[in-house]
Amino acid sequence: xxxxxxxxxxxxxxxxxxxxxxxxFSLEAGSVHALMGENGAGKSTLMNILVGIHKRDGGLVxxxxxxxxxxxxxxxxxxxxxxxxxxxxxxxEMSVAENIFLGREPVKHGLIDYRQMYKQTEELLETLHxxxxxxxxxGRLRVADQxxxxxxxxxxxxxxxxxxxEPTSSITDREVAxxxxxxxxxxxxxxxxxxxxxxxxxxxxxxxxxxxxRDGESIATxxxxxxxxxxxxxxxxxxxxxxxxxxxxxxxxxxxxELRGLTKQGEFEDVSFTLHCGEILGLVGLVGAGRTETMQxxxxxxxxxxxxxxxxxxxxxxxxxxxxxxxxxxxxxxDRKGEGLVLPMSIAHNTTLPSMKELSxxxxxxxxxxxSRTDQILSELRVKMANxxxxxxxxxxxxxxxxxxxxxMLKEPDIIIFDEPTRGIDVGAKxxxxxxxxxxxxxxxxxxxxxxxxPEAMGMSDRILVLSNHxxxxxxxxxxFSQNSIMTMxxxxx
Amino acid sequence: xxxxxxxEKSAAMKAQQRKNFIAKYGSLIALVIMVIIISLVKPRFxxxxxxxxxxxxxxxxxxxxxxxxxxxLTGGIDLSVGAxxxxxxxxxAYFAQESMNQPAIVAVLVGxxxxxxxxxxxxxxxxxxxxxxxxxxxxxxxxxxxxxxxxTDAKPIPKLSExxxxxxxxxxxxxxPVPIIIFAVILAVCFLLLYKTRYGRYVFAVGGNANAARVSxxxxxxxxxxxYILSGVLAALAGVITSARVTSGVTNTGEGYETDAxxxxxxxxxxxxxxxxxxxxxxVGIMLMVCLSSGLDMLGVGAYYQMMVKGFVVIMAVMLDxxxxx
Numbered sequence: 001x002x003x004x005x006x007x008x009x010x011x012x013x014x015x016x017x018x019x020x021x022x023x024x025f026s027l028e029a030g031s032v033h034a035l036m037g038e039n040g041a042g043k044s045t046l047m048n049i050l051v052g053i054h055k056r057d058g059g060l061v062x063x064x065x066x067x068x069x070x071x072x073x074x075x076x077x078x079x080x081x082x083x084x085x086x087x088x089x090x091x092x093e094m095s096v097a098e099n100i101f102l103g104r105e106p107v108k109h110g111l112i113d114y115r116q117m118y119k120q121t122e123e124l125l126e127t128l129h130x131x132x133x134x135x136x137x138x139g140r141l142r143v144a145d146q147x148x149x150x151x152x153x154x155x156x157x158x159x160x161x162x163x164x165x166e167p168t169s170s171i172t173d174r175e176v177a178x179x180x181x182x183x184x185x186x187x188x189x190x191x192x193x194x195x196x197x198x199x200x201x202x203x204x205x206x207x208x209x210x211x212x213x214r215d216g217e218s219i220a221t222x223x224x225x226x227x228x229x230x231x232x233x234x235x236x237x238x239x240x241x242x243x244x245x246x247x248x249x250x251x252x253x254x255x256x257x258e259l260r261g262l263t264k265q266g267e268f269e270d271v272s273f274t275l276h277c278g279e280i281l282g283l284v285g286l287v288g289a290g291r292t293e294t295m296q297x298x299x300x301x302x303x304x305x306x307x308x309x310x311x312x313x314x315x316x317x318x319x320x321x322x323x324x325x326x327x328x329x330x331x332x333x334x335d336r337k338g339e340g341l342v343l344p345m346s347i348a349h350n351t352t353l354p355s356m357k358e359l360s361x362x363x364x365x366x367x368x369x370x371x372s373r374t375d376q377i378l379s380e381l382r383v384k385m386a387n388x389x390x391x392x393x394x395x396x397x398x399x400x401x402x403x404x405x406x407x408x409m410l411k412e413p414d415i416i417i418f419d420e421p422t423r424g425i426d427v428g429a430k431x432x433x434x435x436x437x438x439x440x441x442x443x444x445x446x447x448x449x450x451x452x453x454x455p456e457a458m459g460m461s462d463r464i465l466v467l468s469n470h471x472x473x474x475x476x477x478x479x480x481f482s483q484n485s486i487m488t489m490x491x492x493x494x
Numbered sequence: 495x496x497x498x499x500x501x502e503k504s505a506a507m508k509a510q511q512r513k514n515f516i517a518k519y520g521s522l523i524a525l526v527i528m529v530i531i532i533s534l535v536k537p538r539f540x541x542x543x544x545x546x547x548x549x550x551x552x553x554x555x556x557x558x559x560x561x562x563x564x565x566x567l568t569g570g571i572d573l574s575v576g577a578x579x580x581x582x583x584x585x586x587a588y589f590a591q592e593s594m595n596q597p598a599i600v601a602v603l604v605g606x607x608x609x610x611x612x613x614x615x616x617x618x619x620x621x622x623x624x625x626x627x628x629x630x631x632x633x634x635x636x637x638x639x640x641x642x643x644x645x646t647d648a649k650p651i652p653k654l655s656e657x658x659x660x661x662x663x664x665x666x667x668x669x670x671p672v673p674i675i676i677f678a679v680i681l682a683v684c685f686l687l688l689y690k691t692r693y694g695r696y697v698f699a700v701g702g703n704a705n706a707a708r709v710s711x712x713x714x715x716x717x718x719x720x721x722y723i724l725s726g727v728l729a730a731l732a733g734v735i736t737s738a739r740v741t742s743g744v745t746n747t748g749e750g751y752e753t754d755a756x757x758x759x760x761x762x763x764x765x766x767x768x769x770x771x772x773x774x775x776x777x778v779g780i781m782l783m784v785c786l787s788s789g790l791d792m793l794g795v796g797a798y799y800q801m802m803v804k805g806f807v808v809i810m811a812v813m814l815d816x817x818x819x820x
Contacts, residue, residue, distance in 0.1 A: 299709075301708070301709070320711075320713070321708060321709055321710070321711045322711040322712075322713065324711075325710075325711040326711075331709060333709060338703075338705055338706075339703075339705045339706050339708075339709045340706055340709070341703065341706055342698070342699045342702035342703040342706050342707065342769065343702065343703060344702045344769045344770050345698060345699060345702050345769070349695060349698070349699075352695075353695070353699055353706075353707070353710040353712070354710040354711050356692035356695055356696070357692065359692075360691070360692050363691060364686070364690045364691055365690055365691060365692060365695070367690075407710070
């Protein structure tokens with residue numbers, strides 16, 4: 001195989017902070033190369049340099065042996081480098097074909113030649129074995145299909161180097177299989193693919209090589225066949241993680257929350273369960289089973305049509321989030337950036353947002369108390385930051401999630417709802433979040449955790465409640481947990 | 495090698511610091527330079543009388559810009575402030591006529607009440623009825639103008655009571671104009687409101703990410719509605735002061751003031767997208783715009799050219815801000 005890309009000694013600083021120290025990375029034609037590392041390790045920065053979004057401060061980039069200067073995204077595109085971003089950037093009001101040919105529309109007599117455009121799109125999709133109608137509006141496609149369109153677009157631009165940033169983060173298992181087929185196709189065409197992912201099983205299935213970054217340095221590169229899970233994790237975190245799901249003594253007490261027949265047609269139906277003090281209740285089901293919707297209505301973000309909620313034996317009406325918060329409920333949402341944090345606001349101000357009433361007298365904010373409480377909780381949770389006055393958007397994913405946690409911990413809730421608590425977070429931060437969850441229930445508080453990662457659900461929960469097609473399909477105690485029985489229950493009403 | 499690296503590092507850091515500095519203080523520096531240049535050419539520019547006139551002008555424009563800052567911080571916009579100002583000016587003048595024989599406070603309250611009503615209307619439209627701010631306040635601008643003209647069939651209202659005229663033209667101790675005092679008090683209150691109370695914190699949060707604010711238990715509709723009420727009331731107050739200052743109610747009071755107010759806010763570095771901005775920046779924006787027109791007047795630049803200059807200044811200020819913030 002021939003060397004397609006070589007990055008040598010890449011350096012980059014932001015705000016005087018060196019985030020990449022002489023990183024090396026190379027990619028062979030017709031291969032898939034995994035780029036792994038904790039959040040903040042420098043993966044995105046390295047790739048953004050490759051696609052011309054950032055300029056490197058030092059080092060060399062060679063494509064097929066030629067030294068190149070990639071000073072803008074347009075230059076990268078010309079050199080055949082394309083990136084499929086985690087957050088897709090298609091124009092939702094335009095068709096598949098219009099998106100693929102955006103900015104390069106075939107023209108006849110000064111007008112867009114739509115017939116030609118649809119024809120070329122059809123041919124393109126066919127060669128990639130993607131079955132989509134070129135005339136469908138992008139916004140009507142599922143995320144997985146939008147992603148395929150972006151890949152097709154990259155291929156149509158003769159991309160020889162394709163970067164995929166966590167391509168499976170929001171697609172189903174069947175769609176993942178489809179994606180693999182397309183990746184294998186691209187390999188045959190000689191395309192080199194950089195595959196950024198946190199998921200070990202994927203990396204083992206689809207990649208040929210693995211490179212690990214840690215703290216802005218390239219730590220190791222192996223052939224995937226020779227790498228083991230332990231090697232990868234150790235290289236990523238710089239230490240051995242002996243216990244991914246830390247053990248704890250369950251001390252389950254009185255019921256604290258009870259749902260009776262909570263119903264909203266088409267979202268969740270007749271959902272009943274009891275949550276106890278000191279308990280972590282796992283809420284498991286396939287995407288679309290109604291887990292998040294149920295929790296949203298518990299938190300007052302949406303109204304249920306029927307059913308009752310009891311907290312500490314008392315019936316409560318939770319019409320808006322403030323009601324739920326006042327009854328001691330906190331909600332760590334699935335979408336950290338969309339609902340968890342006010343990104344342009346400082347870390348400190350994000351942390352105190354739900355607690356402003358307690359931190360104010362009749363008129364003014366008690367500034368000194370606000371500062372001391374914030375400093376205390378942020379250091380307790382070991383949020384890595386230069387200064388709590390910095391905008392929270394500057395933090396890595398794991399640290400942002402810790403700020404979300406800090407903001408609720410400060411409020412001292414009795415119940416925390418975690419919706420996919422470790423999505424998009426690296427192994428090191430994951431272990432810390434798990435530890436914080438355990439410490440929380442050890443104090444006699446309770447957690448409801450929605451999780452799509454089976455090992456996480458089984459490793460952390462005392463009890464698992466399975467939803468299937470909007471209904472509760474079963475409940476398992478810790479000694480009854482098995483991947484099989486959970487999956488069977490999840491499929492029960494499909 | 496090591497030495498070279500640290501050298502590069504500090505160079506990059508310095509470049510970033512320089513950018514941040516320009517983003518933060520660019521408008522202030524421009525203001526200072528402008529004042530120095532104009533006063534070198536026309537020493538009269540910094541005379542007590544001229545400064546006092548400028549501050550008095552600034553205190554009327556400033557009321558609108560301060561209210562607009564709150565609105566913009568939530569990601570909204572209030573196009574009705576100029577019309578509200580005119581409307582409040584007319585209605586307060588109506589009750590301030592000598593023939594009405596009412597105390598000045600009644601006229602002031604009537605004017606402010608107009609702002610309260612229209613501001614509440616805006617707030618309800620935008621926050622609760624989901625009308626986009628641009629459209630909602632554009633509509634109320636037209637409604638407010640209509641109310642203004644209907645009152646007297648567009649005729650001016652002369653002969654206002656002496657006590658009312660004092661609000662606009664009076665001097666405390668014979669030197670300090672009343673409008674400046676009013677503005678200073680309002681500005682101080684707004685600073686405290688924005689930076690020292692949880693209401694202010696919520697304004698930033700709602701503008702920065704309304705969903706996250708909602709999940710944090712904040713009543714986002716209430717926050718959004720109230721910024722329009724605040725903006726309406728402050729605009730109305732500006733209208734009352736203007737009527738008192740020009741000693742009559744005139745229907746075209748406040749026309750075009752909304753664009754000036756928006757310009758002052760963005761020159762001050764507040765993002766129209768919400769969540770990001772600063773009140774002292776708006777104060778700089780106010781002074782910059784007022785000094786600019788007064789200075790250009792003195793330099794003999796015609797009013798029609800002044801509009802062009804102002805246009806370029808606004809664009810340049812925002813350009814500096816967005817170029818240095820990425």
